[in-house]
Amino acid sequence: MxxxxxxxxxxxxxxxxxxxxxxxxxxxxxxxxxxxxxxxxxxxxxxxxxxxxxxxxxxxxxxxxxxxxxxxxxxxxxxxxxxxxxxxxxxxxxxxxxxxxxxxxxxxxxxxxxxxxxxxxxxxxxxxxxxxxxxxxxxxxxxxxxxxxxxxxxxFRDVSTRSIVPVLRDICRQEDVGFEKEALRKIAEMNDGDLRGAINDLQAIAEGRDTVTEDDVVTSERDRTTDIFSFLDTVLKEADAQEALEASYDVDETPDDLISWIEDNVPKDYEGAELARAYRSLANADRWLGRVRATQNYTFWRYASDAMTAGVAAARSGEKGGWTRYGPPSYWSKLGRTRGARDTRDDVARAIATTSGVSMSTARREVLPYLETMTHHCKNRELTVSMTAAYDLDADHVAFITGSGADTNKIASIIEDAAERRETAAVDASEGAFDPGETDSSSASGDEQGDDQAERAEGATLGSQPADGGDDASMDEAAMSAEDEEGARSGEEEDANDQQTGLGDFV
CATH class of the missing domain: 3.40.50.300 (P-loop containing nucleotide triphosphate hydrolases)
Known part of the structure; x- marks a missing residue:
């Protein structure tokens, strides 16, 4: 159809x-x-x-x-x-x-x-x-x-019932469908201003029928969303506690957003003692929302909704008239203005968390504030360079922490020194992996020395008596030589481990 x-x-x-x-x-x-x-x-x-x-x-x-x-x-x-x-x-x-x-x-x-x-x-x-x-x-x-x-x-405003009924009547006549006036009125009332919904309902009821009667119309309201401005008018000016709570069921907003709308707009209609009572109810609602965030138990939303709607409506001394220019929460525009700074803060916290092995939340709350204080305006330059090298920060990150301009010569020199420090630390920790290679002659000499040492070591392990009839003193001398070489190698390994200090503890 x-x-x-x-x-x-x-x-x-x-x-x-x-x-x-x-x-x-x-x-x-x-x-x-x-x-x-x-x-x-x-x-x-x-x-x-x-x-x-x-x-x-x-x-x-x-x-x-x-x-x-x-x-x-x-x-x-x-x-x-x-x-x-x-x-x-x-x-x-x-x-x-x-x-x-x-x-x-x-x-x-x-x-x-x-x-x-x-x-x-x-x-x-x-x-x-x-x-x-x-x-x-x-x-x-x-x-x-x-x-x-x-x-x-x-x-464009919602179409009144009085205007919807003639449209439905004209459609019935063009579709050759009989109708009872009361049936069309019920369809119009059921859709509460939604002309398109009323036409759809009429078509659904008329399908397979020659006449639309009052008994054919199911008297139930259409599930229809109320816009936020009509909701604010209802809660802040007209409704009692029960009506305000029921009005919130038809608003397509979460309690977290709804409380922001009410909080920002309630001072436009309330004042004095009634405003104080309204804010007490909003504070109670905010506590319940905090419990939701902490426990992820969304059944607490019902208590928050009660406080922010019924509680605010009950705070009103009487009905209020006139027109009020409501607006979206200022908190949203503030979030938009500070988004860049918050993204930079999260990047810094991520770098700290990765290096230190802590969560980003811990980095934001327990590490970043101390760094901001200790490196304020780069006054402690050595510490600022160490911090930059430790967390591998760029100019924007250092500027955010210290409060200095990202394009200044001071920040540029800190970034340069930190890069050199990271490069030096990487070389020191490489245990000679980046040293230049030896010449062929020295390599050959090294090979010969290695062969001689291997032969001596092999001779030392053949038994208690040497093959050429050497005495016990010569065997003791060979054993002592092997111990000295082992000790030297152990000392070199300890020195190399001492050089691998890491970059996390930079203070």
Whole structure:
């Protein structure tokens, strides 16, 4: 059976239901595009008609479309080759005014290695494009700040039950399916603003039936995710303790992320004693999250969720009205700014752990702080050189530990001296493996001496009486000579072992 959401997709903007203000703003953007040449972001919950509106706009403007969606590989190369060429071509043979519409669906879902470089490529694309571009997103603030600032934004709101019912009625008439008004109303209410979900439910119920009745509709709510901003509104302004806890079940965030959202935004609505009570509940939730991390027992999450939702809602003195501009946790942006420093710290800890035979955690907590203090600004130069040689550190690592600039002459000279020290230590520990080879004559002489020693040793082991009738004194003299040679070799081995000091104990 063909998908009804595709068959009955709006063909013009006039047929888009439930978002009249957003629809008009989108039309105005398209008609005035030659004046501003900005890209536009359509954002809102899934299933409310954002992509349909973009295609309807293309039909109205007679613009052919180029579309990339979540199923496509959206690396930098793909974006530049597919969407980039289309967007940067100023004149095309087909379409009104030689234009085409570039549509990028799920623009808030560019993450990880699959979309490597995609965000930067899109940001560059929307700034340089010679063709109109529409980006589709469910979560506006999941997009990078640079990309958001480069685009105009239009919000699509959830479609009301009152607007969904006429759409379902028109579809039933076109599909020649009878219906009861109450049945369509129940389907609309069950989907709570999701027009696409309501059409899918209608198709599933109508399959094999001539008429859709109220009894045919299963009165259960669709499993639908609540966006984080609606959740914050519910918890911080309206809900009681029980409602706040239940609202958290529909949010697609882990307790670790959820507490960061609440912690950063609660001061925007709470103050005084109620803010203090809210932070006490958040502190309690944080303790439970700490137990989860320490024990890996995720059943403790329920207690953390209770404290951060029900506890914060109960701290409120009464319901609050108005609109609040919530934002993502500042902790996340701080992590982004310090990522380079944290990566360098981990590289240093890894070098210390490898050399010293300790864990990276121990190296970070118990070794690195002392090194930072002892080598601060390279004031103890000898110790800094020894540290650099011991752990085989590069300029960035030494600069991180000492707090000095990586490109300074001071750091460069320390790296050079440390390299020489490592080379010297390697040669000393080689036991002469890098010494130049001997000449042929000396080798031959050595061979002859070796043969003489072998003969004497062989003679000493033939028995208590020598073959040529020598006396006991000569045998004693040979034995003493052999002992002296053995002692000399033992002394040489001890000297060689003393030279192998290792590089771990450099202080």
């Amino acid at each position: 063909t998908d009804w959401t595709e068959i009955h997709r709006p063909s013009t903007l006039a047929e888009v239901r439930g978002n009249d203000k957003a629809r008009d703003a989108l039309r105005e953007w398209a008609e005035s595009w030659p004046d501003h040449r900005e890209a536009v972001v359509l954002y809102g919950s899934p299933g409310i008609g954002k992509t349909s509106a973009a295609h309807a706009l293309a039909n109205d403007m007679d613009w052919p479309t180029i579309e990339l969606n979540a199923s496509d590989s959206r690396t930098k190369d793909v974006i530049e080759q597919v969407a980039g060429e289309a967007a940067k071509s100023g004149t095309l043979a087909q379409g009104g005014s030689g234009r085409r519409l570039v549509i990028l669906d799920e623009a808030d879902n560019l993450h990880g290695n699959v979309d490597r470089g995609g965000t930067r490529a899109i940001t560059s694309l929307v700034k340089e494009a010679q063709q109109p571009i529409v980006l589709i997103a469910n979560e506006f603030y999941e997009m990078s700040k640079g990309l958001r600032n480069a685009c105009r934004d239009i919000e």
